Amino acid sequence: MTTGAATGWATPAPARRGTTARVVLDSPLPQLDHLFDYRIPDGLAAEAIPGVRVTVPLRSAGRVARGYIVETVDASDGFDGELSPLDSVVSAVPVLTPEVWALARKAADRAAGGAGDILRLAIPPRQVRVEKVWQRAQEESPAVSSPPDAPEIDGYGSALADLLAGHQRIALDVIPQVVQLESGTWVGRWAVTIAQAAARTVAAGETAILVVPDYRDSDQLFAALSEYLPPDRITRVDASQPNADRYRAFLDCLTDIPRVILGNRSAVYAPAKSLGLLTIFDDGDPLYSEPLAPYVHARDAALIRQQQSGAALVLAGHTRSADAQRLVDIGWLDAIGPERAKAPRVVITAKADHEDAVAVTARIPSMAWRLAKEAIASGPVLVQVARPGYAPVVACGTCASAARCRTCAGPLRIASAGAAPSCTLCGAIAAGWVCPTCEGTKLRLVTRGTGRTAEELGRAFPGVPVLISDGERQVTAVEGKPALVIATRGAEPVAAGGYAAVLLLDAGRMLAAEHLRIGEDCLRWWSNAAALARPGAPVVLTGVTGDLARALATWTQPAFAHAELLDRRALRFPPAVRAASVSGDAAAVAEALAEVRDLPGASILGPTPADDGVRAILRLDYGQAGEAARLLRGAVVRNATKRRKAPQGKAGYRPPPTLKVRFDDPEILS
Secondary structure: OOOOOOOOOOOOOOOOOOEEEEEEEEEOHHHHOOOEEEOOOHHHHOOOOOOOOOEEEOOOOOEEEEEEEEEEOOOOOOOOOOOOOEEEEEEOOOOOOOOHHHHHHHHHHOOOHHHHHHHHOOOOOOOOOHHHHHHHHHHOOOOOOOOOOOOOOOOOOOHHHHHHHHHHHEEEEEOOOEEOOOOEEEEHHHHHHHHHHHHHHHHOOOOEEEEEOHHEEEHHHHHHHOOOOOOHHEEEEEOOOOOOHHHHHHHHHHHOOOOOOEOHHHHHHHOOOEEEEEEEEEOOOHHOOOOOOOOOOOOHHHHHHHHHHOOOOEEEEEOOOOHHHHHHHHOOOOOEEOOOOOOOEEEEOOOOOOOHHHHHOOOOOOHHHHHHHHOOOOOHHHEEEEOOOEOOEEOOOOOEEEOOOOOOOOOEEEOOOOOOOOEEEOOOEEEEEEEOOOOOEEEEEOOOOOOHHHHHHHHOOOOOOOEOOOOOOOOEEEEEOOOEEEOOOOOOOOOOOHHHOEOOHHHHHOOOOOOOHHHHHHHHHHHHHHHEEEOOOOEEEEOOOOOOHHHHHOOHHHHHHHHHHHHHHHOOOOOOOOOEEEEHHHHHHHHHHHHHHHOHHHHEEEEEEEEEEEEEEEOOOHHHHHHHHHHHHHHHHHHHOOOOOOOOOOOOOOOOOOOOEEEEEEEHOO
């Protein structure tokens, strides 16, 4: 059997008929990450068009692989032999558009990864029944709502609208406020601003892609969009949808109808006809970091797509990430803020003193206690804490050694009041726990989670309802009645009319985390919570002073991001430079580093011991990052194709490749 011939990278060509199909395989193997040429049989000529799913033969034992036709040509370049024919056309729907293919290829090359890995994120698994129903609906030419009128974008004058109309790139400072929609729903003001910008885009006959971190933000933005657009102009695509709904929404995105596409990080790869706007809200959120190879951050994918499509790009948020600030500093993004916006009233306090016994018991500084007591009479009070659960971390009550599981050595926790301590990793109950250091049997609480905080504040505010919002209890909205709302960072519900007070209770504990980005992360968590307060309501920051507290109190987050970026430049840390982690066995890592060691400006830290081998950190300027990615990708391919001896007693077993490259690895900063 003759296999398809490998070709070099191809830029997507306009859809046209040809005798040869260039196919990208749906395979995680790095050595197969290129286009293969296959002959189009006469019986498949009508269906074998660019973008459709196909199956193709491989060299070994009659195996077939799945893939997508990227383009069709008249002849195979550089191959004079007989091409293998396509095995089948799985579906007549061209699910891979030229724009998405170009984005996947560029993003993968930038990250030293494979385009097929990105296509698995971009294109949902096929649902046959859904696809057939959708095809029939398209053949019937369904009615489409009239284009909406273009609304004004409140709070920014004409500056923002003019930049959007010119398809410019924008770093947008949103207004810290909650507003009520005509439907009665309360949402963050940011959602209304983005919805108005998206509605203007649709009114101009273009599509907008709106990317948000999680379902809470998605629900708010969807509610705001519904005020300006009919339902058939809004399409939600996110991982929380059932497979059938997600695939149906994906197919809708393939049509020519200008619409708003709303989703989480993978929505940046959604197909879109005439893309006019690409928006990412709160781009510093770690949920935008893709955990699967090639680990492309949603912001980076959006930057690439903007360059390829020429659409407007908006990075919006209450704070500004160091990555966005770098783009502002080099003039690549235009920084835009509201004309007139009143900043939240931030009060900075020290740790709890001994003026009020009840305040000390509830671990609230006296000033915060008094402000909360006054505010609770007129509405809900938000209390932001660091961790969920009752007691997320416990220690020996005698010697203060960390309490660990006797089964797996994981840290112990107390899940609820009166519960026995259990392991956070394996879940084993640590009944009859004895400290291995001092043989003590009593435990003390090192940290207090949402459950313990709710218990303490419930005693401090008798008769006041206490609500908990964290990963286990999903509360997205609360009424404007007196209540205590205990929430972990990022899980704060929206209160009708805004919160009467906001207490940032564990600020010092959050800031103590060992991570280079912890300063900007804390400022983002606190700013997002402060934006939920009603106008004039106190936002109390406890236990933190200095530049970070000053940035929150004066609402000058861009200035903090600029200072943070200057420090990163002095230290040559991301995002001032690009960095990549190279991990694997010592020999493979050494071979990969030898490829990039002589690049101008490259510096290597390590290797140091890591899980299953060693890890080294490569730092280099942005101008050299593309060449480094190409060289490291070549090292990964060579490592994957290298023959490795099977372990003794495992004849026929082929050990997996050991070399792994990850650009912009967030663990580098830990």
